[in-house]
Amino acid sequence: MLEATTAEKDVKRKGLHYLNIREQLTGYLFILPAFLIIFIFGLFPIAYSIYMSLFDWGIVKGKFVADKNYIMIFGSWKNLLIILVGVGLLIAAEWVWKKAFRSNKNGEMIAKLLGAVVLLAGGGLFVTGWMQMAESGNAQFLNSLIVTLYYALGTVPAEIILGMVLAYILYQEIVGKEIFRMLYFLPYVTPSVTTAVVFQIIFSSRDTSLANRLIGWFGADPLKWRFEPKPFLNLLGINLKGFLAGPSLALISIMLYGIWSFVGYNTVIFLAGLGNIPKETYEAAEIDGASKWDMFKNITMPLLSPVTFYLTLIAFIGTFKAFNHIYVMRTPSAGVSVVTASLMIFDRFYKANQYGVATAQAIVLFLIILGLTFAQNKLMSDKVFYG
Amino acid sequence: MVNTALDIASAAKRKNNRVGYYLGKAILYLILILGAVIFIFPFFWMISTSLMTLGETITRVMLPKVPQWQNYITAWNEAKFSKYFLNSTLIALGTIAGLLFTSILAGYAFGRIEFKGKNIFFALFLATMMIPESVTLIPNFLMIQSKIIPLPGGSWMNTYWALTVPFMANAFSVFLLKQFFAQVPKELWDAARIDGADHLRFLVQVVLPISKAPIMTVLLFAFTGAWNAFQWPLLVTTKEVWRPMMIGLWNFTSEAGPETHLLMAGAVITLVPILVVYFITQKQFTQGIATTGLKG
Numbered sequence: 001m002l003e004a005t006t007a008e009k010d011v012k013r014k015g016l017h018y019l020n021i022r023e024q025l026t027g028y029l030f031i032l033p034a035f036l037i038i039f040i041f042g043l044f045p046i047a048y049s050i051y052m053s054l055f056d057w058g059i060v061k062g063k064f065v066a067d068k069n070y071i072m073i074f075g076s077w078k079n080l081l082i083i084l085v086g087v088g089l090l091i092a093a094e095w096v097w098k099k100a101f102r103s104n105k106n107g108e109m110i111a112k113l114l115g116a117v118v119l120l121a122g123g124g125l126f127v128t129g130w131m132q133m134a135e136s137g138n139a140q141f142l143n144s145l146i147v148t149l150y151y152a153l154g155t156v157p158a159e160i161i162l163g164m165v166l167a168y169i170l171y172q173e174i175v176g177k178e179i180f181r182m183l184y185f186l187p188y189v190t191p192s193v194t195t196a197v198v199f200q201i202i203f204s205s206r207d208t209s210l211a212n213r214l215i216g217w218f219g220a221d222p223l224k225w226r227f228e229p230k231p232f233l234n235l236l237g238i239n240l241k242g243f244l245a246g247p248s249l250a251l252i253s254i255m256l257y258g259i260w261s262f263v264g265y266n267t268v269i270f271l272a273g274l275g276n277i278p279k280e281t282y283e284a285a286e287i288d289g290a291s292k293w294d295m296f297k298n299i300t301m302p303l304l305s306p307v308t309f310y311l312t313l314i315a316f317i318g319t320f321k322a323f324n325h326i327y328v329m330r331t332p333s334a335g336v337s338v339v340t341a342s343l344m345i346f347d348r349f350y351k352a353n354q355y356g357v358a359t360a361q362a363i364v365l366f367l368i369i370l371g372l373t374f375a376q377n378k379l380m381s382d383k384v385f386y387g
Numbered sequence: 388m389v390n391t392a393l394d395i396a397s398a399a400k401r402k403n404n405r406v407g408y409y410l411g412k413a414i415l416y417l418i419l420i421l422g423a424v425i426f427i428f429p430f431f432w433m434i435s436t437s438l439m440t441l442g443e444t445i446t447r448v449m450l451p452k453v454p455q456w457q458n459y460i461t462a463w464n465e466a467k468f469s470k471y472f473l474n475s476t477l478i479a480l481g482t483i484a485g486l487l488f489t490s491i492l493a494g495y496a497f498g499r500i501e502f503k504g505k506n507i508f509f510a511l512f513l514a515t516m517m518i519p520e521s522v523t524l525i526p527n528f529l530m531i532q533s534k535i536i537p538l539p540g541g542s543w544m545n546t547y548w549a550l551t552v553p554f555m556a557n558a559f560s561v562f563l564l565k566q567f568f569a570q571v572p573k574e575l576w577d578a579a580r581i582d583g584a585d586h587l588r589f590l591v592q593v594v595l596p597i598s599k600a601p602i603m604t605v606l607l608f609a610f611t612g613a614w615n616a617f618q619w620p621l622l623v624t625t626k627e628v629w630r631p632m633m634i635g636l637w638n639f640t641s642e643a644g645p646e647t648h649l650l651m652a653g654a655v656i657t658l659v660p661i662l663v664v665y666f667i668t669q670k671q672f673t674q675g676i677a678t679t680g681l682k683g
Contacts, residue, residue: 023500024502026502027500027501028496030495030500031492031493031497031508033488033489033492034490034492034561035512036556037489037555041527041553042523043511044526045523045526045530048526048535049526052525165418166418169418180422182669183423183426184423185669186426187429190430190662191615191633191658191661192615193615194633197636198432198433198651199429200640201436201651202429202432208445208446260426264426321520323618328637328640342520342521350621350622355525359522359525359526365519366518366519366521366522369519
């Protein structure tokens with residue numbers, strides 16, 4: 001009797017074991033086709049890029065040069081070190097500002113003073129390192145990073161704010177909501193090359209171009225738009241120099257395209273996010289006599305913050321990836337003022353055939369994206385409310 | 388007495404409120420319409436210009452006097468769209484077929500099967516969404532030329548495979564389908580298993596028929612992605628054989644030169660398939676991205 005049951009159990013266990021292996025194998029088999037393609041074309045190339053960046057690689061592989069391609073970017077490792085220490089101090093300053101000396105009576109005062117000092121030191125080091133890099137390293141690539149930064153700062157906040165405002169309005173009782181949503185989303189789904197070709201003509205330097213006619217209504221003289229390498233602020237008569245001069249008018253034309261094509265995406269996602277906020281929350285607030293603005297500030301904004309965070313991240317990464325529309329809208333006369341990092345790397349590779357240099361630049365760009373994503377996560381995680 | 392006084396007071400207040408209410412609504416609609424005009428105007432302007440004569444594009448008119456429909460025929464012929472249109476269609480179809488195959492299987496496995504290392508694999512998949520093309524582009528270019536690992540048939544430059552195979556799987560589609568498949572009730576699987584079905588049969592006979600919405604979303608994104616592809620085809624096609632629509636339009640920008648009416652006609656042509664697909668399925672489209680956007 002007893003023996004029989006153990007034998008039975010044994011068979012059962014073996015059977016289960018067999019089933020389990022079968023289940024596991026099915027799992028692996030099912031993901032295999034997708035994994036192969038994603039691995040070969042998405043993951044393996046990262047490792048191979050690092051490998052390539054260590055060689056003097058033209059169209060064919062040359063000799064091993066170790067860190068030479070990276071030195072060409074930074075000038076020297078010392079410059080990079082100065083910048084990294086600067087960044088480290090900036091992070092430390094934030095920590096000191098918020099957390100240090102809390103136990104002391106005048107702690108907060110001391111912490112803020114010290115934080116400010118550390119902040120200045122960090123900023124100073126960062127700028128020093130950057131200037132040295134620009135002098136002895138690859139000024140063109142560094143400039144492309146600044147152009148990318150302008151592009152990101154000029155588009156991401158505008159896209160987020162406009163998207164949120166339109167979504168919030170659409171979320172009220174609006175007749176034709178579906179139609180508005182469909183129209184807003186249109187620029188996002190249509191091919192970027194096609195719409196960029198249209199914007200090419202809208203922002204042409206002709207006196208009769210649409211952009212010039214539009215500013216003509218306000219009595220302004222025609223501008224050169226996509227063909228204008230001068231910073232926009234200089235055109236307004238504000239003669240700032242260097243980084244503070246800001247983006248060129250050509251880059252601003254491209255930014256306007258970027259905002260136009262991306263706001264609809266944010267609107268749709270925000271709208272879905274608003275739909276997830278329970279209606280009772282608003283009703284309760286209304287009974288308590290909260291105004292529309294109070295409700296927006298104290299209910300909508302916090303409950304929407306995970307969506308805002310996600311969209312900011314996506315948009316930020318997107319600016320580093322942006323290629324098609326910039327490639328289509330750029331002009332020779334705008335020169336490097338519109339060349340973002342992704343275009344710079346593409347030109348190095350496609351036009352100059354310097355594969356080794358281009359991969360080194362791509363790896364640096366990738367590390368910057370990782371760093372910024374990480375920083376954004378840290379900075380915003382305090383402020384994101386996950387219910 | 389007191390009651391009526393109160394009633395009158397509150398009625399007056401309500402009336403006041405109503406004026407404010409309508410004023411507020413009017414402002415909201417004004418903003419929405421202004422937004423719509425800004426989003427739509429470039430399209431209107433493109434279509435309007437595409438129907439003008441060369442003279443009209445230079446003068447300050449908004450609409451053509453007589454629509455020049457033959458511009459479309461001229462643009463189609465001059466830009467050699469017959470070849471490019473066919474290429475893009477075939478590329479889109481191949482990509483979609485491959486992508487649906489890989490992502491349905493992987494989405495199912497991640498959503499419904501327990502196997503070792505599942506989370507690690509899934510994380511690896513998702514990580515690819517953050518990687519900029521700049522990093523993968525150059526090795527992939529060498530890969531396609533058969534310079535890293537030998538490919539079947541040697542170099543894939545100027546072939547159909549170079550334009551389709553790398554896009555036959557992506558993390559986004561796997562993620563989207565996984566989300567949906569994971570929600571299929573467990574009871575259905577238990578019932579199917581009692582009937583002797585394995586995972587593959589359950590997937591094909593039970594899960595797929597109820598998953599039309601997410602599959603449509605994947606399909607639509609694959610279609611727009613393939614149709615809009617520009618950077619990669621620019622690299623891997625040097626001859627006309629497999630050049631797609633967007634490269635055709637890009638080349639046409641320099642060929643058309645000052646003839647903006649023809650260029651805009653070409654632009655409209657490249658847009659039509661996307662618009663048709665979008666207007667038919669826009670609900671699934673917007674819903675699809677909304678769900679992935681929120682859960683991503």
